[in-house]
Amino acid sequence: MTQNHRFVIFDILDNDPTARAMAEGDEAGALRLLVTFAEEHKIRGDVWIAYLCRLLSGTDNVFTRTIEREGSCGPSLERLARSDLAAVATWASSGPAVLAAYEPSTPSGTKTPSSGTSPCGQAYTASLAAMEQALHTGASALYDALVRHLSTLGRGVSARHAALAWSDGLVGVETFDPIDLDQLVGIDTQKRMLVENTERFLRGEGANNVLLFGDSGTGKSSSVKALVNRYCRDGLRLVELTKHQLGELEKVLALLADSRHHYLVFLDDLSFEEGELGYKRLKAALEGKAAVTPANVLFYATSNRRHLIRESWSDRTDSDEEVHLSDTMQEKLSLSDRFGLRVVFPSPSQSTYLAIVESYLERMGIPFTETLRMRALQWELAYNGRSGRTARQFAQSIGRI
Template sequence: MTDQGDPLARIADALERLSPPPVATDWMAYPAYVWNGRSARGVNVLEAPALSLLQGIDKQKALVVANVDRLSAGHAAHDMLLWGSRGMGKSALIRGSILAAQQMRPGSIALVQIATDAMEGLSDLFAELGRQNRNFLTYIDDLGFADSDSIGPRHLRSWLEGGVEARPANVRLAVTANRRAIVPRNMSEQDDPINPRDAVDDKLALADRFGLSIGFHACDQDNYLAIIRGYLEQMGLPWEESEALEWAKRRGARSGRTAWQFVTEIAGRAGHTL
């Protein structure tokens, strides 16, 4: 019990009452969770597109779906790094693969999304998940580290492989990033007269810890149109290829995200909800 005569003690007690300890999470009840560094919030419905609608990434899709299926079955599975062009379905593929595995084996696996500012709590999360009779894919979206951050990448390497607090057997980690190395690489690294290769190797070592490192690249015109066609034919909505191409031209990019934005436009005009 704190000394109530001490003003600092009274302030500390008041803060504890304002911030009660996190409520225990039922790790068997939900298809997905969001981890904030101290506790997890269950997500009632995991929103994900049908895998058949993810066009132009067939090879990447086959690798991710197979790996998630193994994890769901309790078999050996890889940690995954999905890197490359923005808007090409990296996050959607992870969610869709989990949903497909849940439909095949209900209750066998859950997705746990980790906020990028909640990584310091990963050790606590892994310890908690390791006690559960369920498999988990933990997921960090759009991960990146600042040049000055030397602690985050080292901790992540330790969790992935070889550390005393590495993630348990029923947990694997999936990360999406814009670049394969995750951390920035500058030309100054090449100018360092003291073994410049070490700095580059240290940064690439993080990517090397992932059993699967899968690249995603900007889609060509045919794949862009195929993505749109898949969604709009499923909805039964008419559309014009010329308008879809003009839509991408105005945005300066062809990607799955741009295609979905066009689908949203067509659906909205027709009075549909998504």
């Protein structure tokens, strides 16, 4: 097949070693790669069909980018894409017979990646299953299924994963916390502010970058993760960066700008010490310069500090040499002011702390007796003080969540 067709849009033979091995008749090499793929992804059924569908849906080219952004393309581009897909549909029938009804090894107790059971992962799996069925039907059905996949889920790693990290490119987070907003007790005001801002963002309305600050363990990070779990089906994605990766921020933002998804760039436990300059790049992005920050990106940061850059005593000491002392201090204090929405997470009161404990125990099926109430108060005094994290740790000491 491949000898008679020159791929124009889907240059899979140039960029994919498995497809190239199949095209060149390297059966042993192709089998090795396909079996590895089947085991890693727990593929059941026709491995070659499954591989081709993942290859097509993850390919970055002018057609997949256009469909992801617009939902359709012009007739000339469509004609070229259909020609390539017709060749793929013919090729699909020539897969290795030994892999046509594959059963992967799943040892007892082995868990598949959590991304496959998340709402985002479930939608991805269902869409790929539809593509595989379409490929069995023919080229026209494959084209329609691929367009549906790209226009609803997008392409690449963001199609499967709600949470992403940066490591010389976007990589999926396989074990993302499944926390739900309803599980976070005692922070209703904070949740409402975050939900309203995030929903405006998803609707394309005016939304703000957010700084969540307060004591450790009060639910800041969990709130952001819960937002992503709630809205991932609506196209919300999280990209976690460390402050040490801010030097690559422009590269990250340029990549995100080309996607249909809405991204929260998540900076957890953010603060800067004296002499660190990464805050300047972040500040430029927060100021919304058109060349830096795309419209489908917001920054959500958590910190234990209201002001993100530590002040030194010399900043506050008069000095003849420091002509612009006030300017220096304002420069350091202004970063947090660039977040349009600042949400405070205070330490919970005793009654709220106990309510959080009770909510965890309730999910475990454990009654919150007076004895457990007293033990929870003793735990708070002995370990880390009052916080949602302390409440969770106490519940974990009683039984498994």
